[in-house]
Amino acid sequence: MIKDKNFKKVVIILLLIIIIFSSVYLIQYFYDMYISKKQSNLLNEITISDIQNSLTENNVEESIVVPLKSERILKLEELRKENEDIVGWVEIENTEINYPVLQADDNDFYMNHNYKGEKSSAGSIFLDKDYDFNLPSSNLLIYGHNMKNNTMFQNLLKYNRIEFYNEHPIIRFTSLYDDSEYEIFSAFYSKVYYKTDKNVFRYYNFVNASSEEDYNNFVGNVKKASLYDTGINVNFGDKLITLSTCSYHTTDGRFVVVGRKKD
Numbered sequence: 001m002i003k004d005k006n007f008k009k010v011v012i013i014l015l016l017i018i019i020i021f022s023s024v025y026l027i028q029y030f031y032d033m034y035i036s037k038k039q040s041n042l043l044n045e046i047t048i049s050d051i052q053n054s055l056t057e058n059n060v061e062e063s064i065v066v067p068l069k070s071e072r073i074l075k076l077e078e079l080r081k082e083n084e085d086i087v088g089w090v091e092i093e094n095t096e097i098n099y100p101v102l103q104a105d106d107n108d109f110y111m112n113h114n115y116k117g118e119k120s121s122a123g124s125i126f127l128d129k130d131y132d133f134n135l136p137s138s139n140l141l142i143y144g145h146n147m148k149n150n151t152m153f154q155n156l157l158k159y160n161r162i163e164f165y166n167e168h169p170i171i172r173f174t175s176l177y178d179d180s181e182y183e184i185f186s187a188f189y190s191k192v193y194y195k196t197d198k199n200v201f202r203y204y205n206f207v208n209a210s211s212e213e214d215y216n217n218f219v220g221n222v223k224k225a226s227l228y229d230t231g232i233n234v235n236f237g238d239k240l241i242t243l244s245t246c247s248y249h250t251t252d253g254r255f256v257v258v259g260r261k262k263d
Contacts, residue, residue, distance in 0.1 A: 039099050039115050039124070043089055046075040070179040077176065083115055087127055088175040090142060090243070092168055095155045097243075101142060101173075103127040111145075122147055130207045133177060138209040139218075140173060140241040146255075153245035159187035159257050162228045169230075171241055171259045182241045182259030185232035188225035192252040201225065203256055204244065212236045222258050234260045 069077075072089065079100065080086050088101035102110050102124045110126035113119060128141035144153030158164040171182040193200045201221040209215035219234045234240075239261035247253040 042079055042100055042115075043072065043075050043098075046078050070174070072174040072179050073176060076174055080176075083117065085110075085117075086115065087133070088140075088173055090125060091172045091174075092155070093170065093172070095158075095168055096150055097153065097155050099125040099144070099152070101125050101127050103129065103131070105129060107143070111143075122152055125152065128204075128207050132208075133175060135208065136177075136239070137207050138215060138240060139207050140239075141204065141207050141244070142242065143244050146246040153243060156243055156245045156257050157247065157255050159184070160189075160227060160255070165228070165230070170262075171243065171257070173241055180239075181262045182239075183230075183232050183262055184257055184259040185230045185234060186222045186226035186256075186258040188222070188227055188256055189247060189249055190225065190254045190256055191250055192254065203242065203258075204254075206242075222256075232260065 076086070076089055083102070085102045085104055086100045087103045089099070090101050091098045100115050102115060103126060104110055107126070107129050110124040112121065112123050114122065115124050123145050125142060125144040128143070131137045131140060144156075146152070146154050146157065148154070159168075165184060165187060169184050171184060173180060173182060190201070190203055192204070193202055203218070203222065203225075206214075206218045209218070215236050219240075223229075223234075241259045241261070243257045245255055247255040
């Protein structure tokens with residue numbers, strides 16, 4: 001009898017532990033989903049009146065500033081008041097990809113922190129630490145998690161079908177300096193390779209082209225790896241954007257979408 005009572009106590013304790021951990025997980029899951037959705041709506045929440053008020057507060061004439069910058073750039077400047085690490089905005093029309101882009105001194109912090117700097121399993125969409133807007137660099141290399149709730153960069157996986165590409169061929173990226181569209185010319189599966197792996201294409205090492213040969217090698221490998229031919233030509237000097245997320249087709253798998261800036 002005593003053994004039965006002790007066994008029941010152990011079972012009850014284990015059940016309580018499971019319930020507590022499950023509750024914590026669910027709370028975190030729904031909070032991350034809320035924050036992800038909140039991030040995607042940030043730019044739309046900023047109105048022209050907010051921008052005008054900001055300009056007035058800073059004694060800047062609207063007639064001088066507004067015509068020189070797109071509405072999205074002005075909204076981005078306003079958004080940076082929440083976090084100066086926000087360096088851009090990435091959007092693929094009619095998909096869930098519509099987020100601020102952050103950049104830190106490393107490529108780790110925003111893997112598990114949201115745009116407010118809070119701990120989050122969903123992390124943020126973030127730009128590679130080596131990209132320098134002052135150069136500017138050759139390739140906007142942007143990372144984001146593949147979340148099961150269809151947020152962050154999960155929609156990138158849909159580019160494994162040419163039908164999806166045909167419906168969504170453009171990536172729009174806005175920085176403080178530019179508001180441009182990029183034509184997607186490649187979508188492919190890849191992985192993070194070991195340092196000992198030889199003769200492999202490490203797309204994630206390309207941000208600044210060291211030479212024309214380096215640039216052309218990257219573009220050539222990207223096109224070779226592509227799941228389909230988009231027919232888009234890329235020439236040395238074209239600005240590129242690379243979106244990267246996790247894929248589970250292999251260990252440390254990645255799915256990658258690459259575009260060139262439209263003329």
